[in-house]
Amino acid sequence: MSVTILSYRGKRPRVHGSVFAADGARVIGDVEIGEHSSLWFNSVVRGDVHWVRLGKRTNVQDNATIHVTHDTCPTTVGDDVTVGHAAVIHGCTIGSRVLVGMGALLMDRCEIGDECIVAARALVTEGFRAPAGSLVVGAPATVKRPLTPEERRKGAEGAANYLGYVQKYLEECRSAGLPSNRFFPFRLA
Numbered sequence: 001m002s003v004t005i006l007s008y009r010g011k012r013p014r015v016h017g018s019v020f021a022a023d024g025a026r027v028i029g030d031v032e033i034g035e036h037s038s039l040w041f042n043s044v045v046r047g048d049v050h051w052v053r054l055g056k057r058t059n060v061q062d063n064a065t066i067h068v069t070h071d072t073c074p075t076t077v078g079d080d081v082t083v084g085h086a087a088v089i090h091g092c093t094i095g096s097r098v099l100v101g102m103g104a105l106l107m108d109r110c111e112i113g114d115e116c117i118v119a120a121r122a123l124v125t126e127g128f129r130a131p132a133g134s135l136v137v138g139a140p141a142t143v144k145r146p147l148t149p150e151e152r153r154k155g156a157e158g159a160a161n162y163l164g165y166v167q168k169y170l171e172e173c174r175s176a177g178l179p180s181n182r183f184f185p186f187r188l189a
Helices: 149-176
Strands: 004-006 020-022 026-033 044-054 065-067 075-077 088-090 134-138 141-146 183-185
Touching: 020 149, 065 075, 075 088
Parallel strands: 004 026, 026 044, 044 065, 044 075, 065 088
Antiparallel strands: 020 183, 134 141
16 A cells, blocks of 8 residues: 545645645645644545645544535644544534544534544534633534533644654664654655
């Protein structure tokens, strides 16, 4: 396996040189990814029919998908965001320092404010709005309550943890003599 970078309809992904991508990651079309972000095994970031913007130090975990809606709903994900395993982010806006739990589904036009936690398996329906500092849970999702200061800190820690994981993976690859196409930072012109 390898990482796939595809231009689509004349749009080539713009990925900062410090971005880490694991085997199977896919980046397609009108996508921008900020510095020190990471794409993990089999994640997909697809800006084929609209644009996707991922901030700095954001991690997109294994099997997560980030997509858009044709000509109507782009996707913006802020800085220091964790997109959990198998989450689906579709045509919406996510602030900074947000934790999106494993298997969560965020639909078109929803807006998640800064420093929120979206619980695992939450179904965030079209047009839903969560103010900054909210705990979002359920199917369909609701704002359960404001986060405590400790929960806000823990939500932001995920992004910092993944910066450390990147370094550990790169060290393991170097020590194992794995080819550079197994795990690598992007080096796109």
